Amino acid sequence: MQTKIITKIVGYIIIIFIIISLNFFLPRMMPAGPLSGLTSSTQPVSEQYIMYIVDLMHGDLGWSTTKNAPVWDVLMRSIKWTLLLVGSSTAIYITLGILLGAVSAWKKGKKTDVGLLILFISLASFPPFFLGMLFIIYFGWRLDIFPRFGAQTLYIDYSTAFGTLLDILHHLFLPALTLTLTSIGVIYLITRNSMLNILDEEYIRTARAKGLGEWYIIRRHALKNAMLPIITLVALIAGLVITGTIFVETVFAYPGVGLLVSDAISAHDYPLLQGAFLFFAFAILAVNFTADRIYELLDPRVKED
Amino acid sequence: MKQYKNNKLGLVGLGLLIFFLLIAVFAPYIAPYDPHQRFESTEHPNSEHLLGTNHVGQDILSELIYGTRVSLFITLFASIAAVGIGLLIGLVAGYFKRFDFYLMRLTDLFLTIPKLPIIIIIAAFMLPSVWNLVFVFAIFEWAITARIIRSEVLTLRHRNYVDATRLFGAKDSHILAWHIFPYVVPLVFVQLVLVSRYIILAESGLSFIGLGDPTAKSWGMMLHDAFAYPTIFISDLWMWWMLPAGLCIVLTILSFTFIGYALEEIVNPSLKRSPWI
Numbered sequence: 001m002q003t004k005i006i007t008k009i010v011g012y013i014i015i016i017f018i019i020i021s022l023n024f025f026l027p028r029m030m031p032a033g034p035l036s037g038l039t040s041s042t043q044p045v046s047e048q049y050i051m052y053i054v055d056l057m058h059g060d061l062g063w064s065t066t067k068n069a070p071v072w073d074v075l076m077r078s079i080k081w082t083l084l085l086v087g088s089s090t091a092i093y094i095t096l097g098i099l100l101g102a103v104s105a106w107k108k109g110k111k112t113d114v115g116l117l118i119l120f121i122s123l124a125s126f127p128p129f130f131l132g133m134l135f136i137i138y139f140g141w142r143l144d145i146f147p148r149f150g151a152q153t154l155y156i157d158y159s160t161a162f163g164t165l166l167d168i169l170h171h172l173f174l175p176a177l178t179l180t181l182t183s184i185g186v187i188y189l190i191t192r193n194s195m196l197n198i199l200d201e202e203y204i205r206t207a208r209a210k211g212l213g214e215w216y217i218i219r220r221h222a223l224k225n226a227m228l229p230i231i232t233l234v235a236l237i238a239g240l241v242i243t244g245t246i247f248v249e250t251v252f253a254y255p256g257v258g259l260l261v262s263d264a265i266s267a268h269d270y271p272l273l274q275g276a277f278l279f280f281a282f283a284i285l286a287v288n289f290t291a292d293r294i295y296e297l298l299d300p301r302v303k304e305d
Numbered sequence: 306m307k308q309y310k311n312n313k314l315g316l317v318g319l320g321l322l323i324f325f326l327l328i329a330v331f332a333p334y335i336a337p338y339d340p341h342q343r344f345e346s347t348e349h350p351n352s353e354h355l356l357g358t359n360h361v362g363q364d365i366l367s368e369l370i371y372g373t374r375v376s377l378f379i380t381l382f383a384s385i386a387a388v389g390i391g392l393l394i395g396l397v398a399g400y401f402k403r404f405d406f407y408l409m410r411l412t413d414l415f416l417t418i419p420k421l422p423i424i425i426i427i428a429a430f431m432l433p434s435v436w437n438l439v440f441v442f443a444i445f446e447w448a449i450t451a452r453i454i455r456s457e458v459l460t461l462r463h464r465n466y467v468d469a470t471r472l473f474g475a476k477d478s479h480i481l482a483w484h485i486f487p488y489v490v491p492l493v494f495v496q497l498v499l500v501s502r503y504i505i506l507a508e509s510g511l512s513f514i515g516l517g518d519p520t521a522k523s524w525g526m527m528l529h530d531a532f533a534y535p536t537i538f539i540s541d542l543w544m545w546w547m548l549p550a551g552l553c554i555v556l557t558i559l560s561f562t563f564i565g566y567a568l569e570e571i572v573n574p575s576l577k578r579s580p581w582i
Contacts, residue, residue, distance in 0.1 A: 239421060284422065
């Protein structure tokens with residue numbers, strides 16, 4: 001157990017080192033990387049590298065040429081929107097995915113099950129940006145019931161906090177729906193599969209024989225044991241969802257870090273792109289690390305090992 | 306084979322994939338024009354241009370047909386390379402105990418690494434080209450395959466017939482090639498399909514945010530152009546410029562999903578199949 005934890009922590013340290021080094025060396029190696037503003041000095045690379053790490057520790061990520069501001073400040077302005085988008089979608093797709101997966105397993109082979117299965121398999125085949133575009137066309141332009149871009153209505157001063165909140169939720173709805181629908185399939189499927197396996201087990205039959213209610217069995221016996229694979233999976237797809245914001249925010253011009261990525265790419269604003277890259281890489285690592293810990297807490301077998 | 310024929314979803318998926326592959330291979334014969342040839346810009350669909358023309362006057366139907374080539378080329382080459390690397394590492398790690406520890410730590414590293422952000426940043430700093438995309442995807446997509454192949458090899462290594470062959474003095478290379486490799490081939494195919502599914506999704510996303518090869522446009526790149534056009538949603542342009550390319554991506558992903566589903570049902574009949582990521 002001790003050595004297992006140590007190899008894991010060493011692994012995380014190596015990955016952090018790789019991410020930071022990649023960020024340093026890429027602009028110096030690649031033919032397309034404009035080096036202006038990055039290597040103005042004639043110092044040897046080793047000294048530049050140390051300088052870079054020291055700057056990084058101070059939160060100095062360079063100067064964004066397109067936003068004309070420090071990259072750090074630009075990131076700080078955008079992070080809240082990305083967190084709002086990822087947070088709300090994650091909450092919805094996990095709850096709904098697990099719930100519907102359980103329902104599907106319970107009704108195996110019936111109309112509800114087959115319908116849900118087809119729906120979620122098809123939705124999982126849509127790239128997030130394409131589904132987002134379809135939503136903009138239908139709900140944004142045809143029906144005109146949702147805003148087509150941004151996170152807030154510009155130049156409108158709501159006097160009440162409630163009005164502001166409603167406006168923010170109104171803007172959040174379509175991007176969050178897009179991210180939720182393209183991510184929910186995986187959670188739904190793994191819940192359905194592990195529930196189907198568990199519903200075959202002896203102790204479920206025993207519980208049925210005892211005359212316990214069907215929903216009680218699903219909730220207390222089956223779902224509880226199906227949780228472990230689900231948690232592993234949440235960590236696995238968290239990376240997919242977090243990077244999914246790059247595409248969704250681009251389509252909806254939602255002012256988070258993901259939009260910064262595509263803006264920076266099209267404007268060749270490399271310092272900004274690198275700053276956003278660090279944000280995404282570390283956010284995913286943090287989620288993976290947390291899920292690892294939760295898994296260890298929940299699974300008694302990991303501890304005994 | 307016979308089992309696969311009985312699987313309706315698998316057949317639909319295979320049919321779709323073969324359809325797109327045929328289009329990709331015979332693109333020059335099917336496409337009405339050269340995709341770089343320019344006509345009047347943003348023409349509506351008419352008898353000469355069935356799907357109209359784009360912002361610089363290229364025939365959209367021809368772009369779509371050649372785009373099939375680019376999208377599938379990147380997807381298939383990258384997934385073959387990635388699964389190849391994974392297969393090699395999995396075989397070596399599973400069979401030779403002395404390499405196992407280090408190779409598996411390397412695999413763990415690549416499994417934990419936030420690969421999509423890294424792929425994006427590397428692609429952004431390289432000159433956008435089809436081969437560069439193949440290269441980055443191959444480097445970052447092999448780890449899951451390596452893990453799956455390794456655990457299969459571990460169970461095969463000490464089967465009686467393998468031990469017996471070893472007793473007769475067979476070399477390790479002979480055992481690996483003739484008594485272990487054939488048994489992991491089905492898994493390799495499943496991995497090829499699942500990795501392809503992931504790569505075409507990621508490739509379309511990368512191209513959409515502007516990291517595709519502008520000289521060889523994939524479907525994702527077409528969506529990038531269409532989305533950048535100011536009046537794409539206000540006019541009816543999206544119907545023939547955006548929708549067909551998007552639906553082609555969706556159908557290809559769906560075909561990989563169906564094939565993967567059918568193959569897994571055969572290779573791994575218990576319901577503990579991997580979710581599709």
